[in-house]
Amino acid sequence: MSLERIVSSILSLGVTLSTPLAIAGIGEVISERAGVIDLGIDGIMLLGAFIGFHVSLQTGNTYLGYLAGVGVGVLMGLILAVLSVYLKLNQAITGMGLYFLGFGLSDFFYRTIYGEKEVYLPPPTPLSVPVLANIPVIGPSLFQQLDMVYFMYALVPLAWLLINRTKLGLWIRSVGENPKAADAMGVNVSMIQTVSVLVGAGLAGLAGAFLSIGITQVFYENLTYGIGFIAIGLVYFGKWSPVRTFAGALLFGLSWSVAISTQSYFNAIGRPDLVYFLLALPYLIITLALVIVSRQARGPKWLGRPYIRE
Secondary structure, X not given: OOHHHHHHHHHHHHHHHHHHHHHHHHHHHHHXXXXXXXXXXXXXXXXXXXXXXXXXXXXXXXXXXXXXXXXXHHXXXXXXXHHHHHOOOOHXXXXXHHHHHHHHHHHHXXXXXXXXXXXXXXXXXXXXXXXXXXXXXXXXXXXXEOHHHHHHHHHHHHHHHHHHHOHHHHHHHHHHHOHHHHHHOOOOHHHHHHHHHHHHHHHHHHHHHHHHHHHHOEOOOOOOOOHHHHHHHHHHHOOOOHHHHHHHHHHHHHHHHHHHHOHHXXXXXXXXXXXXXXXXXXXXXXXXXXXXXXXXXXXXXXXXXXXXXX
């Protein structure tokens, strides 16, 4: 295989692997900009992954599976909104409770319905963009991709425009920075926070559904391997910007792709120990990047604090 094809293959896999991280991370950006931390993202992704996988398997329709993932995400987000926004409970505790709920239910439903059987979905067919897909190296990597990758391409600028160039985005930012002032200006703080949480949770559910339908074509216990928590970390890495969060997701995805793509080589030369190191490398890179960036990171002033109207 030529160097060009190797680079193109690594880049293509990296973009694909970064997609669920970017989608979930951008959803968390929207939620946190409104002042609500959703630590339950990984649980939402797990439940969205199973429900999306199950619906897609039963109907034979990938997009119904994606919609089911969004639906279960919104439902989980509604639980979080009721507990955190309206009942004013501790956001960290409610978020972790949501994580354990999603983790437990996803495995329970899978074991109940499928038992010990290994059930697979057919691999999805990449969609090719005419002309652009013919660009050497980057063409096949970026423009001969799965459907949700193109959704990610659109989501990044749309989320940036929503937050920075719309009235709704102004309300979201004002609620996250100073809900008292926003309330005084007539903004319904609880409603804005609820909508933001539902959007973020719905995107997390979609990210989980893509993970099982588009990437693995199978569901198993703890399918996410904690990448929901990585998505939360990427929000801090990206300083609550959709574009920077996407850049962090791409960094993680590419390093993950390099680790996966070089496994066969290191196994062939009798160094399987390096395979495990390389698989841990993406997590080490993101941890190091978070340590470097977090010193200058400043989140919304009201992040994680319940707003009690006086």
